[in-house]
Amino acid sequence: MRVTADDVAARAGVSRSAVSRAFTEGASIQPDKRAHIRAVADDLGYRPNLMARSLTGGATGLIAVVVGSLSNPYESWFLDILSQGIRSRGLWPLLVPVSPGQEIEPALDHALAYQVDGAVIAAGSVNRKLAERCTANGAPIVVVGRVLDGGGADSVCCDNRAGMSMIAERLVTTGRRKIAWIGGRADTFSNVERLEGLTAALAGYGMSLCETRRGDYTTDSGMVQALALLTGPDRPDAIACGNDAMAIGAIAAAHRLGLRVPEDVGICGFDDIPAAAWEPFCLTTVANPVSETVHAALDLLTRRIAGETGAPSTIRLPPALRIRQSL
Amino acid sequence: MRVTADDVAARAGVSRSAVSRAFTEGASIQPDKRAHIRAVADDLGYRPNLMARSLTGGATGLIAVVVGSLSNPYESWFLDILSQGIRSRGLWPLLVPVSPGQEIEPALDHALAYQVDGAVIAAGSVNRKLAERCTANGAPIVVVGRVLDGGGADSVCCDNRAGMSMIAERLVTTGRRKIAWIGGRADTFSNVERLEGLTAALAGYGMSLCETRRGDYTTDSGMVQALALLTGPDRPDAIACGNDAMAIGAIAAAHRLGLRVPEDVGICGFDDIPAAAWEPFCLTTVANPVSETVHAALDLLTRRIAGETGAPSTIRLPPALRIRQSL
DNA sequence: ACCATGATTGCACAGGCTTTCAAAACCGCG
DNA sequence: CGCGGTTTTGAAAGCCTGTGCAATCATGGT
Structure with missing residues (x-):
């Protein structure tokens, strides 16, 4: 059913090897013969079977x-x-x-x-x-x-730690005192590094996180955790999030509660996904290269x-x- | 280099056919022999080569x-x-x-x-x-x-037309009089159908679009076109967008201009992507199934x-x- | 103990391709 | 025209697997 190199060879009046060579760049074959074979192949709708090709030891791509x-x-x-x-x-x-x-x-x-x-x-x-x-x-x-x-x-x-230390500096520069953290699943690599990085950098300024919570890197979970933080007994003045999706959720939470961002609560993320730049968010974040x-x-x-x-x-x-x- | 059925056969002391059969469900082979072969194969890290398998006429999957x-x-x-x-x-x-x-x-x-x-x-x-x-x-x-x-x-x-006629009904129900449209590339199927659908449905209410503009289905382009519409001489009281991404951009534009949504301008999209439900947008849209x-x-x-x-x-x-x- | 029956097994081939190898065609030149 | 040397060419060998076919084995009945 599928047209093979044999079909092309028969139709073009050449051997199957010639057909193979016509499709192999740099193979030894007369230019006009190659052109002829390719024309016939095109006519028949032939394309070398990459599965079979890879069988001979070549790469599959x-x-x-x-x-x-x-x-x-x-x-x-x-x-x-x-x-x-x-x-x-x-x-x-x-x-x-x-x-x-x-x-x-x-x-x-x-x-x-x-x-x-x-x-x-x-x-x-x-x-x-x-x-x-x-x-x-x-x-x-x-x-x-x-x-x-x-x-x-x-x-x-x-370099997650370097990213978080820049965030820490920004938090300090903007005068934040009560900084909360919303992370992702505890066992993920990026979550661990980012939290450690932030904690370590803050320690360098003699500060520490006032509260840490855990989401699952989705916008919804960021919203839920931020709502809990912002309606808690000791409202933070900044929320650092493990990724942008959660930060976007946190901004939504702040808006819902009538809090101004960044005046009442500063919010930042990580990754700099395209949506982070969208107007209503204007998220300060760390650009993941x-x-x-x-x-x-x-x-x-x-x-x-x-x-x-x-x-x-x-x-x-x-x-x-x-x-x-x-x- | 890659381990083949022959290697497994040699190591397990059976024929290559046996190896093949050990991996073919329902093939005729002694259960304990199959188990043995599979154990050896596992040990050697063997998996049947799907390329070669598909060569015999089977499907590639x-x-x-x-x-x-x-x-x-x-x-x-x-x-x-x-x-x-x-x-x-x-x-x-x-x-x-x-x-x-x-x-x-x-x-x-x-x-x-x-x-x-x-x-x-x-x-x-x-x-x-x-x-x-x-x-x-x-x-x-x-x-x-x-x-x-x-x-x-x-x-x-x-069914894009059906979707747009529901949008049209909603536009009319909420009392919109000056309705603008931001579409995508003129030659795309969905854009044509959605625009036609909206136009036709509005005509059924004796109405027509006051202005149409063209973006490229990105949030940025929605923002740009909506800014142009909302700062134009005859500001529309509703903007229907060809997809959600542009509608989100349009909402951002309205916010930037200090316009309230939906009081000053109603905005709707198409698709109901996950972001459409995010709090600051709360986009009214057509859910693409x-x-x-x-x-x-x-x-x-x-x-x-x-x-x-x-x-x-x-x-x-x-x-x-x-x-x-x-x- | 012997034969019919059915389950297993191994051999060999097919499937589409690349590539080695030796034969054939070509080239320029004396 | 003959000859060394360089392409071109086709036949055949492989790559790895699934499967038809015939041979082998075990089984059970007599």
Whole structure:
């Protein structure tokens, strides 16, 4: 049913090898013959079967992209840039969506069975053993957004602590005294680093958080936690949030309570997602260098795919403070 | 380098066929032998090569997903639900991102070369010829979010006209007299239908649009166009937007100008993306039945993949008016 | 103990492609 | 026209798996 190289060969009156060569850049074949074959192929609607091609040991050009819930604006923003980056390098993203809490391993295993050339992992937890299995299977991985504990894979990650120390400075500069924190799930890497970073930086100013609460990185949860904070007995004059989505929820909460931002309560986030700049929010936040992260991750990955060995490297990218109006 | 069935066979002391059968459900093989082989395979980290498997004529389990710029919140919301739906049917989404204005054909062609079993096309323009070529190549397609002009492929689409007529009724009910429109690119299907639907429905009430402007479905463009409208000589008392992202921008514009929503100006959108419900917006909008759309599209597609023939069908899903506070 | 029956097993091939290798065609030049 | 050297070319070998087919094995009935 599907038209194969044999069909084209028969129709063009050449051997199957010639057809293969006509589609291989730099292969030894007469230019006019190549043109003829390509014309016939076009006529028949032939395209080399990439599955069969990869069977001979070549690369598939497939990159598994493990990503969390796309309803999270940061996640989809990241995927947008990542998929463009993958395509611009002539590769193709095989999407592996995993729900939070879901095990990443079986999904990744299945993707491996598609002989992906590599994987970018931006969600779920991966341990050293899993990383090594992927590499052993010829599919190096790069972990994004956190650093792999036991080593075993390259990782690219924003310098969360540096980001939070800039936030801390801003909090102090604007004269905040009672600073609360709304974080994400306790066990996530970014949450831990950001909270630690903020605590440490504040300690440098002789200050500490007056209260910490936990959301789940969604706008709704930010709203809920901020409402609780702002209606509590000891209202904070600033709320630092673990990401922008929650900060947006916190701003909504302040508005609902008739509080002015930033006068009555300063609010800040992390990531600088597109929505952070939207007018009603004007969120002061830390810009997560997503483009640079994607670029670095893909560089690392392609180099591994090309066969580079050596100890896994960790790249920390510096974030930038983005001062708008909410703090 | 990659471990193959031969390796497992040698290590387990059986033939390669046995290994194959151990991984084929319902194949004739002794239970304990299967268990042994699977244990060995697990030990070696073996997984059947899906590329090679698909070579024998089987399906690849890959579904090409052609999607537009993921920075558009509707698009990423849709992809979220679609990718979950694809995974839940045991298939895998191969992402084919296309920028607006970019030709879809070469990208889709390349995806076809991966022997995808089918394609869901939610962006770019596809004509009858392209649709037929895909089908002829054994990869039926389903077009989402618009109806294919010349037929040639199944399509699933929200009933834009019905949605806009509900909006029109709401506009009239709330006593709006001067209604403006901010649409998207003139040539997009949804834009045409929504504008036509609104115009027609208003005509039924003896009314017409006082002004129409064009954005590009982004929040920024909605803001820009709404600013122009609201500072113009004849300020409208309602702005209907072609999608939610632009409506959010319009609300931001109203706020910046100190206008109250909905008292001074009513604003509505289309889609009911998650952000539409966020507190500062509380956007009155038309809920695009995304889950139902995904479900219907995947049903159609899997049936075609299973070999069902017959004239392409078009499914129109009814939207629902979601009244919040902006209109 | 022997045969019919059915479950297992291994061999070999198919599937679409790339690539090595040796044969064939071509080139310029004496 | 002959010859060394450089493309071009086609045949065949592989890549990895699933499966039809024939051979083998175990089973149970007599």
